[in-house]
Amino acid sequence: MEGSIQQFIERYLSVSFLVNKRGAALMKCELDDVTHDQYYVLRYIHKRGMCTSTELADVFAVNKSAITAMTNRLVEKGMIERGKDGDDRRVISLTLTEKGKMWLIETEQKVYELVQTMMTKLSYEEIELFIQTYEKLAKILQEMEEKK
Amino acid sequence: MEGSIQQFIERYLSVSFLVNKRGAALMKCELDDVTHDQYYVLRYIHKRGMCTSTELADVFAVNKSAITAMTNRLVEKGMIERGKDGDDRRVISLTLTEKGKMWLIETEQKVYELVQTMMTKLSYEEIELFIQTYEKLAKILQEMEEKK
DNA sequence: TTAAATAGTTAAACAATTGAACTATTTCGA
DNA sequence: TCGAAATAGTTCAATTGTTTAACTATTTAA
Incomplete structure (x- = not known):
C-alpha cells in the first residue's frame, strides 16, 4: 500500500509536468x-x-x-x-x-x-x-x- | 452531448491551468x-x-x-x-x-x-x-x- | 570524398517572475 | 477625528526560461 502511494506520486509528478509542457507547446501554435x-x-x-x-x-x-x-x-x-x-x-x-x-x-x-x-x-x-x-x-x- | 463536451473543455482548461500554477507555487517552497x-x-x-x-x-x-x-x-x-x-x-x-x-x-x-x-x-x-x-x-x- | 545531417553552443531579444521600495488611497482604533 | 496601518497598484533591477538565427565540430551517406 505504501509502495503504491509512492508510485502514484512518482507517476503523477512525471505525467503532470509532461502533459503541461506538451499541452502548452501545442496550444502555442494557435495563439498568434x-x-x-x-x-x-x-x-x-x-x-x-x-x-x-x-x-x-x-x-x-x-x-x-x-x-x-x-x-x-x-x-x-x-x-x-x-x-x-x-x-x-x-x-x-x-x-x-x-x-x-x-x-x-x-x-x-x-x-x-x-x-x-x-x-x-x-x-x-x-x-x-x-x-x-x-x-x-x-x-x-x-x-x-x-x-x- | 455537444454541449457537454464544450463544458468539459471549458472545465479542463480552467482547472488544468490552476492546478499547475498553484502546484508549482507550493512546490517552489521546498526547492531552495x-x-x-x-x-x-x-x-x-x-x-x-x-x-x-x-x-x-x-x-x-x-x-x-x-x-x-x-x-x-x-x-x-x-x-x-x-x-x-x-x-x-x-x-x-x-x-x-x-x-x-x-x-x-x-x-x-x-x-x-x-x-x-x-x-x-x-x-x-x-x-x-x-x-x-x-x-x-x-x-x-x-x-x-x-x-x- | 564531399555534401548533408546531427549535437551542441552562442548571442540577442522577449516574457514571466520576484522582491523591495514607492505612491495614492482607504480603514480603523485610540 | 486624526494619525497609523492596511490595501491597490506601479516601478525598477535582477534572474530564469524561451525562441530564432548563426555558428562549430563531428558524423553519415551518396
Whole structure:
C-alpha cells in the first residue's frame, strides 16, 4: 500500500509536468503573438467580465508586480484596457477591448478543437471522472495554500 | 452531448491551468534555490542515469538552446556535470554530481510529502483512475505532436 | 570524398517572475 | 477625528526560461 502511494506520486509528478509542457507547446501554435499565460489572463477576465490586478495575482498565485507587467503587455497589444470605477479610487478595473473579445472568441474556437481532438480519444465517463478529480485537486491545493 | 463536451473543455482548461500554477507555487517552497523547471530536469536525468541535451529538448518540448541555458545554470550550481563519452564525439552526457544526487534525494522526500498530503484526500481507486487517464492524455498529446 | 545531417553552443531579444521600495488611497482604533 | 496601518497598484533591477538565427565540430551517406 505504501509502495503504491509512492508510485502514484512518482507517476503523477512525471505525467503532470509532461502533459503541461506538451499541452502548452501545442496550444502555442494557435495563439498568434499572444503567449500561453496571456491567453489564460484574457480568458479569466472575459469569464468574469472585469477584474482587478489583486484578483489576478491571487488566482494565478503570482506577485502583483508580475500582473502589472503582463497587463502592460496586453494593453500595448490592444487586448485589454484599464479603467477606474467603483468608489475605491485605488482600484483599477481590467476589461477586454472589442479587439480582445474578438480575438478571444476566434481563438477559443481553435483551442477548443485542439482539446476536443484530445478528449474524443477517451470515453465520456472517463473524461467526466478525470475532470471531477482534477477539480477536487484544485480545491485541495487551494486549502493547502491557505493553511500557509 | 455537444454541449457537454464544450463544458468539459471549458472545465479542463480552467482547472488544468490552476492546478499547475498553484502546484508549482507550493512546490517552489521546498526547492531552495533550484527552480521548478530545474527540479524536473534533475529528476529526469536522475531517473535515466544520464542523458543528452537533445533528449531533454525532445522530452520537455523546448529548443535545444533552452536546454543549454538551463544546464549551464545547473552546472554552475554544482548539481550536474557534462562529460564526453560514447563514440560520437559530438554528444555530451549529462549526469548528476554527488551534490546533485544528495539534493535530489532530500528534496524528493519533501515533494513526496506534499503530493501525498494532496492525494490522501482522495480514495485509492480515484487516484488510480485519475493517473491512468492522465497517462493516456500524455500519450495522446505525444501522438498529436508527432503528427505535426 | 564531399555534401548533408546531427549535437551542441552562442548571442540577442522577449516574457514571466520576484522582491523591495514607492505612491495614492482607504480603514480603523485610540 | 486624526494619525497609523492596511490595501491597490506601479516601478525598477535582477534572474530564469524561451525562441530564432548563426555558428562549430563531428558524423553519415551518396
